[in-house]
Amino acid sequence: MPALVTSPRIRPSVSRNSRRRVAAPLAAGLLVLLALTACSTDSPKPGSSTTPSAGATAPAPGATDAPGETPTPTPTPEAIGTPVALTCDQILTPDDVYAYNPNYGVAPDFEPTSAAAQTAVKYDGVACGWLNQTSDATFEVSVTQPNDVLQATLIDQALLGGKAVPTYGTTPIEGFFASSGGVGTAQVLSGAHWVSVSSTEFAEPGDAQTLVASVLSHLG
Template sequence: MTDTRVYPLFTRTAARAARLSARRQAGLVLAGGALFSLVLSGCATDDTPIPTNSAAATSGASADPTTSAVPSSSPTPTPEATGSPIAQTCGDLLTLQDVYEFNPNYGTAPDYSPTADGLATIAQTYNGLSCGWSNQTSGELVEVSVVAPNDVLMTTLKQQADADSQPVPTYGTPPTVDGFFTDAGGNGQAQVFTETYWVTLSTPAFGEPGDAEGLMSSVLGHLG
């Protein structure tokens, strides 16, 4: 006859063993899942590219630009007012016949020197030619001067003549010839500007612009 009390004990033992086995399997599954997640996480960390801050890189590259050399500029010097030497002589400007036609009493003045405050003195400052003819009776002088000014001097002289003198159209046709006349303390002064020359005539014998027309025409004719 079989002992039936063994079965309940066996049954309980088998059930306990089954529960322990199930727990072990569950633990292994959880541990395996955690390990797998860790592996995946490590792979993602190693393989994911780290973005580059391109704006910062660009800013850093341009923060130290190459300094280009700034060319030094020297101020342009102002041209000096001057005149070219005159090739003509006093005899070329006015011949003895020219002077005689103006007044037969005038002749050469061997000891001539320009009047201290006259236009002839200014002419000599700028490489000009100054000449004088003397009244053989009174000693009055007719002073003639010619300058070949550069643009700077020509502009300055014209502005001065325009400010101090009256225009005279009968000395030539403007703008080829610009004429001026003034009375400076009893001394008549006639001025003419051509494209090349500044011509002046000064004498107490010039009481008005027309008195200088004959001599001025002769000088301009000889200059060409």
């Protein structure tokens, strides 16, 4: 039996030119894909940190600074008076009044009329009045315990249209006398007390000397 002669298997082959034609479109497609990938990577995504969100606002200048402390305003000192715990008989006793003039007695329904006595009542002081039973003349006495602010105001007012009087007492007592509208007023600062004595009968500082000395003797 004759031997079979087998023909070698012929494998389909692709020419180099054909391979090149196939590879070229693949390479081009790969480049396009890489370019698209790069673009999608570099472009900011909506809502990312590089894109401001809706409603976002830039920080106001200095908004990140720590708030400073607000300075506490210094309160303005006020004129006040400490209540005077004295009665009219303690400020000027009946014997004191008799020694000054026996015609004087306590004025009924007394209301202060002098500016000094009204100021004393306003600042928790005491104001008292006596009436001359013969002439109907009156005199008023007041005592106040002012703080430094009120004390400075009282001194300024006493010097306004008035003068300092050294005869009412030695330092640290300060005395003042003024006359206005026919009324003479003696005022004295003695320690913590401010004393005033007013009357139509006081034409000069010496006219109030006796009453001023009597009042000061009871204040200690």
